[in-house]
Amino acid sequence: MTTDTRPTPADSDRSDLRFIIIGAGMAGILSAIKLREAGLDDFAIYEKADRLGGTWRENTYPGIACDVPSHLYSYSFAANPEWSHRFSPGSEIQAYFEDIARRYGVYSRIQTGKEVTRCAFEDGRWKLEMADGTTDVGDFVIAATGVLHHPAYPDFDGLDDFEGTTFHSARWDHSVPLAGKRVGVVGTGSSAIQIVAALVDQVAELSLFQRTAQWVMPIENPAYSQEEKAEFRRHPEAMGAIRAEISRAFIDGFANVLVDAESPVMQAIHTTCEANLENSVKDPELRERLRPDYRAACKRLIMSDGFYQAIQRPNAKLVTEGIDRIEKSGVRTRDGQLHELDLLILATGFRVDRFMRPMEVVGRNGTRLEDVWQETPSAYMAISIPDFPNLFMLNGPNGPVGNFSLIEIAEMQFSYIMQLVELVRSRCCNQVSASRAALERFNAERKQAAKTTIWASGCKSWYLDDDGLPTAWPWTFDRFREEMAKPRLSEFEMR
Ligand code: NAP
DSSP states (O other): OOOSSSSOOOOOOOOOOEEEEESSSSSHHHHHHHHHHHTTOOOEEEEESSOOOOOOHHOTTTTBBBBBOTTSSSSSTTOOOOOOOOOOOOHHHHHHHHHHHHTOOOOOGEOOOEEEEEEEEETTTTEEEETTOOEEEEEEEEEEOOOOSOOOOOOOOTGGGOOOOOEEEEOTTTTOOOOTTTEEOOSHHHHHHHHHHHTTSSSEEEEESSSSOOOOOEOOOOBBOOOHHHHHOOOOOOHHHHHHHHHHHIIIITTTTTTTTOHHHHHHHHHHHHHHHHHHOOOHHHHHHHSSSOTTTTTTOOEEHHHHHHHTTEEEEOSOOOEEEETTEEETTTTEEEEOSEEEEEEEBBOOOOOOTSSSEEEEEOOBBHTTTTTOOBTTTTBTTTTTTTTTEESOSOOSSSSSHHHHHHHHHHHHHHHHHHHHHHOSOOOOOHHHHHHHHHHHHHHHTTTSSSSGOOOOOOOTTSSBBBOOOOOOOHHHHHHHOOOOOGEEEEE
């Protein structure tokens, strides 16, 4: 069927549809809440870990916070008057998701310790296999498996020889004492910057191993007063107004302009970051070592109120010589110097091309996701893949994953997905997935548009694929919102 108008339901709505949600992070919880709200109560949520929360469960490093303002990084339907700060810490965000899951009746529905290892479309339904040997069958799969959740480990020579403690920033070992220790942090991404600012006053020495300098956008992070919180409780609409205001400011002042590297707003962001470096770092030699040689926001922009202060503390050291190897007592840099350490933190990011993998996903006629995504993962509108009917992704490949609220994005995506589900529920079709032609067109247009984004302006980052092309949504946020408002049904194959 290739009509752009919604077909008329042929019969009464189907009430037998079963949904499988994979992942109980922000997007999985959202999916469950929205399915319930739509009266589609036959669903299972499988979570491989022992607790919900996704990225906020896994990342517990000191200083972790969301650099999207909390009143925007909340579900639109569940404003939270209790946020402690403009940018609240990770533990509060984790508690928020637990609270919302309970309040909206989906907490008890989450099955933890359930890793889905295989997901195959057979006889018109999705058959799932779990690592523990159990199985399930559903009509729809919602892959809410996250973006940044497979830690990337550097392949330093000698890493195993290190006699101190080492772990990835997303696998923080809280049993390791910090006081009086010599700590090394590898990386200068958003995680490392937050860690450095939080750790420097707790440890004896802090060495930051920087491969690439980062532009830092200054932010202020005031606490909400008791009076402000009381006011939010009395007048929840005030939080809605704050949210709308921040959202608009983010969209106009950032999200809509990232895609036009030459826009005056991008220039202004660069100037602000430059001024932040000039005004915050006193020592000219250190300042130059901290100065990136690419444009602000080419890599994901760092938002910080404390990094420059932290790196100028007497016990902090910025190491810009490359790492040669790891030895039993520390890090040997290429200039031959040994940086002795008790603890080495690898804030080295994530394998961003994994998405729902390593789960084995087999679509129609035995089509394997691993083959389809062999070169690079992609999905029509970041949601649907040809030949994988009734399987939809939240925050899948090619979505807007800059410095935005992924909650706002997931909410838009889910309402789009529900419109596709509705086609099946109303018996217009049994299977729906993006057509090959639609994905090809989407990818061609996306790749063309990506060339003029700030991410393509001359730096290396996790936004780029193996060919150096940005994979994220290359158009404005407003265009994303418009696309998500209503699926173009002519782009879908329905059977
Ligand atoms: P990241 O941005 O990918 O940064 C990884 C860092 O490790 C980079 O500085 C990289 O250097 C360095 N690195 C990697 N391998 C290395 C090696 N072999 N030798 C030396 N240095 C190496 O990772 P991340 O900081 O964990 O952040 C990932 C994403 O998570 C962020 O971009 C953001 O989207 C999200 N995040 C968000 C927040 C938030 O507040 N919302 C907080 C943390 C993370 P190069 O730059 O030279 O490659």
